[in-house]
Amino acid sequence: MMLLPDRLCLASIFTVFFLARTGDGRLGDECWSDVMCNSIAGVCVDDRCECRPPKIPNQSNTDCVVAVDGICQTTTDKCYDPNQSCARTSPTYWDPTVCICNGNFTQKEPGELCRIKMGKKCDGVETPCVDGSCIEGTCQCPTGLVSSPTANNCALPFGATCDPARPNCVDPNAYCNADEKTCECKPEIYQPSENEDGITYCKADGLFSAALGAVCENDDKCAVLNSSCEMLNVLNKTCTCIEGFVPSEDRLSCLPVTNSWRGTCQEDLQCSAMFGRFGICKNRVCSCANGYAYVEEDFGCVPDHVAVSGRTAGHGIKLLATTLLPYLPDEAKIAVEQILDVI
Known part of the structure; x- marks a missing residue:
């Protein structure tokens, strides 16, 4: 009977030891229960801590994270790409939050690691430019190419010589004319125009998508005089009359x-x-x-x-x-x- 306190003490020590071991397991650590892998939200497989699918090991193989562009929880999850953060891409509450590129970063293709946008500052060491190269501290396109509107690649400007098999025209409303072998505006819908910087782009004809209320990407797509591309609601940008002007009843012009x-x-x-x-x-x-x-x-x-x-x-x-x-x-x-x- 005198041994009972000692046994209780031993049991207490064992309990403390067990609790100390639970939840502390890292990737590859020995385990005999999933509880021991809680710190990485992992599971115990063949006596070793592994990531619980769909999570994957991070780049240093020390933690479990969400894959590039994967669905995540904003309060608990980390993204595989350090240049991505868990955020909502839709204003609808029930839509999932996902790992997306931070402000100055973008992807050339979905699923790729985020790189520095064209025109943004760079050091040429840590994170590469999404296209082109880091010149004098800025991501720049090679000679003869220009940045796309989304700043995620370099391509041919309007009027440049192109290959119909690989058109690579920077303007999404342009195409490579097979006869002339130059980047030209898509016929009938778009027409060439010039912005304040002297750059020619393809502007939508007023009879098509450039009417007031039409979804747009930027001001260049709004053909109605005194209109601009504005974030009218949380889902889309639309062609809207600028300040000091109102839409006409037929919505084909902006009146002062x-x-x-x-x-x-x-x-x-x-x-x-x-x-x-x-x-x-x-x-x-x-x-x-x-x-x-x-x-x-x-x-x-x-x-x-x-x-x-x-x-x-x-x-x-x-x-x-x-x-x-x-x-x-x-x-x-x-x-x-x-x-x-x-x-």
Whole structure:
């Protein structure tokens, strides 16, 4: 009976020893339970700690990580590529988070390690450029080639000599003309244009994808005058009128906002964008709709009885809200209109 405390002490020591060993296993360490490989989220296979699929060993073979472009957990997982981070590529909550290249890095092809983007700073030692080479501290394309819009490769500019078998034209809207053997715009849809830097690119014809509201990659793809490619929602960039302009009713042009009372106009939105939703274009000048009058202090159209009896704080709020209304999403317009009805 006197040995019982000693046995209890021995059992306690063994328990402490066992707990100390559990969860500390590294890749290749000896184990007899999966619990011993917890530190790497691994499993015990043939008495050795291994990565639990789909995870793989990292480059130094010391930890289990998520493969390039693989699905990951933002709070716990590490990516195989040190230039990738676990992030969500879609705004939809239920879509998975994945390992994607960090800001100044990109891939030539999916599944490859991330490299430094063209035009970004480099040292020519640690991480190579995605294409071209590191010259004077910057990733640059070889002579005769230019960087693609996504900065992930070097290719032939517009008008350069090309091989129809391997076109390699930098502009996605260009092709290698088999007869001329030069990079030219795809016929009928795109036409050559020149940006501020003097670089020729293929611009979409206004009859095709460049109308207002069309999905775009950059400003060059928006053919409507006074439009630009903007992130209108979290999913896509679209061709949108620049500040100071509003879309025409047929959405084929951008019209200037009329910023002076009784100024010239073509359509109602030019007036309502500045003077509230009851501002209309009448006889080619900005006027107020029936039942409303222009009040200089409010710089807009207010109900006739307000114009006569004076303004209130509520009317000021209403005017501001109605001025912004044309630019709000449909679901927001409904909510704002309900508020306006009770002011």
